[in-house]
Amino acid sequence: MIQLEGVTKRYLTKKALNGISLQIEPGHIVGLIGSNGSGKSTTLKLISGLLQPTKGTVLIDGEMANRRICRKIAYLSELDAYYSFFTVKQTVDFYEQTFSDFNREKAEEMLDFMKLDRTQNVKHLSKGNRGRLKIVVTLAREVPFILMDEPLSGLDPMVRSSIIKGLISFIDLEKQTVILTTHELQEIEPLLDEVILIKNGEILDQKSVEDIRSNENLSLVDWMVEKYDQ
Amino acid sequence: MAELFNPSVPIYLQLCERIKNKIIRGEIGMGERLPSVRDLAIDSGVNPNTVQRTYRELEETGIVEKKRGQGTFVTEDPAILHQMREELKASHITLFVSEMREMGYSETEMLDGLKLYLDRGHV
Incomplete structure (x- = not known):
């Protein structure tokens, strides 16, 4: 379980998160949604231990989130973070050597699924294929928590669809929990169990997606717009 | 897709x-x-x-x-499947009738329209 308790994060004078508290139960796919600059990425980085809170606590299965928490968490950055002179295969080799929980077999299966050419240089890959490769190396790790910052942004519909299918195929919700940020709400909606809505560094609401549909008869996009306008 | x-x-x-x-x-x-x-x-x-x-x-x-x-x-169990079939029929008929009523069609108009459609394949 992930628990944030009264978490504030300040970057110099700018407050990115303002005393937020939330809980994420295991076995779910959770969407962190909100406008640009609302605090989504900061929240993910705090959970993955890449940032430390200015105030408050972040607990992962009862353990404080720091740099060592990466044993339990796979984090997909919104930036491209690999060596451009590596080939696809070398990138996978690198991840395999870096993380002891890396499942090579799963990675190979996903490379086939994503139709990636193992011999190609990373710097020669299209943006879409770089996006797919990022997904492969993140999901091949057998960790209880997978965090993904904007896995779909800036990619064409075919790539987005292959990433969504890859997520469903290669995540084991009996052992794993996924938290992702996105603006592609319509596409991601059928994939989510729950959403957390953030605005100006505060949590507006946390709800089950099916409840939003059945109790309020709203799609995720309409619900978000309505909440933001209030 | x-x-x-x-x-x-x-x-x-x-x-x-x-x-x-x-x-x-x-x-x-x-x-x-x-x-x-x-x-x-x-x-x-x-x-x-x-x-x-x-x-x-x-x-x-x-x-x-x-x-x-x-x-x-x-x-x-054929009874369960039969019941499901009946329920589906009932819900479609209910929807059809309530929408037709809302638009102001009379029962005779509905029945005549249905019969005509079933006989000729179009209204």
Whole structure:
């Protein structure tokens, strides 16, 4: 379980998160949604231990989130973070050597699924294929928590669809929990169990997606717009 | 690409409807095995937890049965399938009649229109 308790994060004078508290139960796919600059990425980085809170606590299965928490968490950055002179295969080799929980077999299966050419240089890959490769190396790790910052942004519909299918195929919700940020709400909606809505560094609401549909008869996009306008 | 979902109805209910329709049309036969949770999730692009909820829902109405370690199967009880067929008919007729009434058509107009359509294939 992930628990944030009264978490504030300040970057110099700018407050990115303002005393937020939330809980994420295991076995779910959770969407962190909100406008640009609302605090989504900061929240993910705090959970993955890449940032430390200015105030408050972040607990992962009862353990404080720091740099060592990466044993339990796979984090997909919104930036491209690999060596451009590596080939696809070398990138996978690198991840395999870096993380002891890396499942090579799963990675190979996903490379086939994503139709990636193992011999190609990373710097020669299209943006879409770089996006797919990022997904492969993140999901091949057998960790209880997978965090993904904007896995779909800036990619064409075919790539987005292959990433969504890859997520469903290669995540084991009996052992794993996924938290992702996105603006592609319509596409991601059928994939989510729950959403957390953030605005100006505060949590507006946390709800089950099916409840939003059945109790309020709203799609995720309409619900978000309505909440933001209030 | 997977079929789209109506944005304001819970997805698990829409999946239930799709499966029921397939059973009624005979695309999935009595006693036949439904796809695994994971396969249906991948096929329709939805969360596996949602598919699980769909199967639970269908199980509660008796339309499908879960067999330990083997999967989920369509019931072989014709009474349940007959009842499902009747329910579906009733709900479509109710919808048709209520919408026609709302637009101000009389019963005779509805009946005549239906008869004409069934006889000639168009109104």
